[in-house]
Each structure stands twice: as C-alpha cells, then as structure tokens.
Amino acid sequence: DSGVTQTPKHLITATGQRVTLRCSPRSGDLSVYWYQQSLDQGLQFLIQYYNGEERAKGNILERFSAQQFPDLHSELNLSSLELGDSALYFCASSVGPAPEQYFGPGTRLTVT
Amino acid sequence: GENVEQHPSTLSVQEGDSAVIKCTYSDSASNYFPWYKQELGKGPQLIIDIRSNVGEKKDQRIAVTLNKTAKHFSLHITETQPEDSAVYFCAASTRGGGADGLTFGKGTHLIIQP
Numbered sequence: 001d002s003g004v005t006q007t008p009k010h011l012i013t014a015t016g017q018r019v020t021l022r023c024s025p026r027s028g029d030l031s032v033y034w035y036q037q038s039l040d041q042g043l044q045f046l047i048q049y050y051n052g053e054e055r056a057k058g059n060i061l062e063r064f065s066a067q068q069f070p071d072l073h074s075e076l077n078l079s080s081l082e083l084g085d086s087a088l089y090f091c092a093s094s095v096g097p098a099p100e101q102y103f104g105p106g107t108r109l110t111v112t
Numbered sequence: 113g114e115n116v117e118q119h120p121s122t123l124s125v126q127e128g129d130s131a132v133i134k135c136t137y138s139d140s141a142s143n144y145f146p147w148y149k150q151e152l153g154k155g156p157q158l159i160i161d162i163r164s165n166v167g168e169k170k171d172q173r174i175a176v177t178l179n180k181t182a183k184h185f186s187l188h189i190t191e192t193q194p195e196d197s198a199v200y201f202c203a204a205s206t207r208g209g210g211a212d213g214l215t216f217g218k219g220t221h222l223i224i225q226p
Binding site for chain 1: 144146148154155156157158161201203205212213214215216217218219
C-alpha cells in the first residue's frame with residue numbers, strides 16, 4: 001500500500017458525459033501527478049500540481065482539467081468523454097523536492 | 113520531448129535465473145531513472161531508482177545500471193522468484209527535483225517459469 005488513495009475504483013459512463021476522479025496524496029506529500037494508462041498509449045503523464053499550483057503539463061487534452069485543493073487532495077475532471085478516453089487513470093504523489101513518485105491504485109474509466 | 117524505449121516486451125526466465133531489462137532514453141538532460149513493477153489490477157510500485165551522478169545501485173536481488181554516454185539503463189533481477197512475475201516499466205525525468213512528470217517505456221512482461 002503506497003498511501004495514495006483514489007476514488008472511485010471503477011467508473012462507467014456514456015460518451016459526452018463529464019466525470020471527476022479524486023486523489024489523496026500520501027501524508028506530507030505536496031506534489032500530485034496524474035497519469036493515463038491505456039493499451040495503445042501506455043503510461044502517459046498528464047499534469048502535476050505542487051502545493052496547489054500547476055507545475056508541469058504533459059499530454060493532457062483540453063477537455064481534461066485538474067486542480068489541487070488546500071488540503072492537498074486533487075481532482076481530475078474529464079469532460080465531453082469519448083470512447084478513446086477509456087483507460088486507467090493513476091494519481092501519484094511525491095514530497096516535492098524529491099523525485100520519487102508513489103502511485104495510487106488507479107481509477108478504471110469505461111466510456112460506453 | 114523525452115522518448116524512452118524498453119526491451120524486451122516479454123521476457124520468460126526459469127525460476128532462479130537472472131533477468132535483464134534494458135531501456136534507452138533520448139534527452140541527455142534526463143537525470144532521474146526509476147523502475148516500477150506493476151501487478152495485475154494494481155498501480156505501479158517503485159522498486160528502485162538511480163540518478164545521473166551514479167553508475168550503479170543495488171538493493172538485495174535487484175540492481176540498476178546507468179550509462180550516461182550511451183543513454184541507456186538496465187534493470188537486473190537475480191535469483192528470480194515466482195513473485196517477480198509482473199510488468200516492469202522504466203522511466204526517465206528531465207528534472208530530478210520533482211518538478212516534472214515521468215516518461216515511461218512501454219513495459220516488459222516478466223514471466224518466471226517454475
């Protein structure tokens with residue numbers, strides 16, 4: 001158990017809908033990262049937040065957005081969902097200055 | 113941006129033998145190289161990492177080597193056991209200070225044959 005929690009574990013929704021994925025980092029970690037894992041694209045970095053501020057952006061679509069709250073939990077919002085958005089979404093956290101990232105158990109999103 | 117290539121995609125070894133997984137990276141500015149193990153239905157688990165100022169690092173049965181000149185790094189697992197069966201990912205980061213996402217290889221499915 002990495003100490004990173006993610007909810008929900010599974011999510012099934014329809015095309016065009018909007019969903020919110022939630023992540024709580026390990027106690028003391030200030031950085032939160034979001035990744036998408038799919039069979040064709042592999043593990044891809046989406047976005048990073050550090051202590052409430054956006055720090056780095058990867059291959060995140062404009063339909064996706066994220067934020068980190070004062071209690072350091074983070075939410076990833078996915079809108080206008082398409083079939084191709086079906087994937088595992090992982091959150092990872094790190095202390096901040098240290099690069100080691102610890103992953104949560106993931107949320108499996110299925111878009112039908 | 114950074115590109116990480118990982119080989120092989122599948123590796124089958126006899127229990128007790130050694131396994132080696134190799135990765136190459138493209139960005140010479142990358143300075144942090146972690147390895148993750150992912151079991152079915154779970155998130156990636158950090159098993160070992162190496163920074164660019166170090167050539168080799170060992171932790172019990174696993175070791176990682178880094179060749180900065182050739183821009184490649186490898187994971188070595190000795191005395192393999194059934195619980196080593198999983199998918200292994202290498203990754204690279206251009207800013208080892210934590211202000212960056214990781215670029216991952218495509219993964220190696222390691223199968224330990226009894």
